[in-house]
Amino acid sequence: MLSNLRIFADWLARTALSETIQNVSWIIPAVQTVHIVCVAIVIGGTFLVSLRILGVFAPSETIAALANRFLSWIWYALILLLVTGSLLIIGEPGRSLLNPAFALKMAMLVVVAGLTVLLQRPLATDAGFWDVTGGRRLTAKAIAVLSLVLWSCIVFAGRWIAYVTAY
Amino acid sequence: MVQEFIQWLNDSTLAATIQASALMFPWFESVHVLAITLVFGSILVVDLRLLGLASVGRPVTQLVRDVLPVTWIAFAVAVITGAAMFISNAVEYARNFPFQMKMVLLVLAGLNMLVFHFVTCRGVGQWNEARRTPFGARFAGGFSLLAWVGIIAFGRWIGFTIGF
Numbered sequence: 001m002l003s004n005l006r007i008f009a010d011w012l013a014r015t016a017l018s019e020t021i022q023n024v025s026w027i028i029p030a031v032q033t034v035h036i037v038c039v040a041i042v043i044g045g046t047f048l049v050s051l052r053i054l055g056v057f058a059p060s061e062t063i064a065a066l067a068n069r070f071l072s073w074i075w076y077a078l079i080l081l082l083v084t085g086s087l088l089i090i091g092e093p094g095r096s097l098l099n100p101a102f103a104l105k106m107a108m109l110v111v112v113a114g115l116t117v118l119l120q121r122p123l124a125t126d127a128g129f130w131d132v133t134g135g136r137r138l139t140a141k142a143i144a145v146l147s148l149v150l151w152s153c154i155v156f157a158g159r160w161i162a163y164v165t166a167y
Numbered sequence: 168m169v170q171e172f173i174q175w176l177n178d179s180t181l182a183a184t185i186q187a188s189a190l191m192f193p194w195f196e197s198v199h200v201l202a203i204t205l206v207f208g209s210i211l212v213v214d215l216r217l218l219g220l221a222s223v224g225r226p227v228t229q230l231v232r233d234v235l236p237v238t239w240i241a242f243a244v245a246v247i248t249g250a251a252m253f254i255s256n257a258v259e260y261a262r263n264f265p266f267q268m269k270m271v272l273l274v275l276a277g278l279n280m281l282v283f284h285f286v287t288c289r290g291v292g293q294w295n296e297a298r299r300t301p302f303g304a305r306f307a308g309g310f311s312l313l314a315w316v317g318i319i320a321f322g323r324w325i326g327f328t329i330g331f
Binding site: 025028029030032033036037039040041042043044045047048051057058060061069070073152155156158159160162163 | 200320324
């Protein structure tokens with residue numbers, strides 16, 4: 001598995017696109033800037049919704065109203081994150097694909113994306129879904145805390161790709 | 168005077184401690200990135216409202232009251248972690264062009280906010296619930312948005328240009 005990944009990374013590093021990204025010095029910081037701006041949209045949206053569920057942000061707005069306004073943006077931002085993230089991988093495949101911090105980041109991303117869908121979905125048909133029973137309120141709060149922790153750790157893991165040595 | 172202060176920071180025990188640790192700088196940096204994304208992600212909500220592009224159903228003053236405490240807490244965390252990184256290599260940061268530009272943009276973003284709060288907002292009662300805000304408010308929103316994208320861009324460029 002790991003040796004196959006290494007062969008793939010080596011091949012990717014020799015493609016024309018990768019060589020261009022490696023040789024033009026402004027591409028990586030520019031793509032990283034777009035990446036961070038998109039991360040900001042995701043962090044802003046998910047944090048505000050989580051903080052609302054936990055009762056510390058905008059108590060005069062309903063969870064559904066905030067989720068409708070903010071969570072719809074994060075999926076577009078995630079698409080751009082996938083594109084910019086892929087460009088960063090193509091530019092430096094060995095640094096990311098073979099990096100434990102990157103693997104952890106992707107694993108956490110899958111989990112938190114699933115949790116976000118779980119939170120957002122029922123609100124489309126029933127705005128009060130997370131408010132009607134004590135059990136649901138507790139579930140929503142648990143998702144909110146997990147979401148805050150996981151998104152923070154995703155940002156941390158992203159930065160640590162630069163410090164953790166690849167396999 | 169400023170030069171001497173920067174040199175003093177640069178030679179401080181705190182600077183030596185951060186440099187000697189393998190973990191401190193990356194952690195300051197990680198928390199700094201998280202804080203900045205929350206600063207920009209939250210202020211963006213206000214900027215887009217002022218531009219008439221999002222949250223148009225919410226009164227401007229209410230939205231500002233809700234969102235700004237989050238922005239300020241995140242900003243405080245960004246300043247503390249940013250200061251720690253600056254101290255670790257003060258002389259090099261001070262003469263780094265992207266760092267200087269980042270600070271200029273921060274000051275401009277601050278001035279923009281002051282003008283918005285103390286001048287533009289004087290007549291907010293007339294457009295608090297309007298989808299289309301007056302030019303001054305739209306300018307403030309657009310300026311803030313661009314300034315923060317610039318702050319993030321120059322911040323990222325520091326890492327590629329700083330000498331150690």
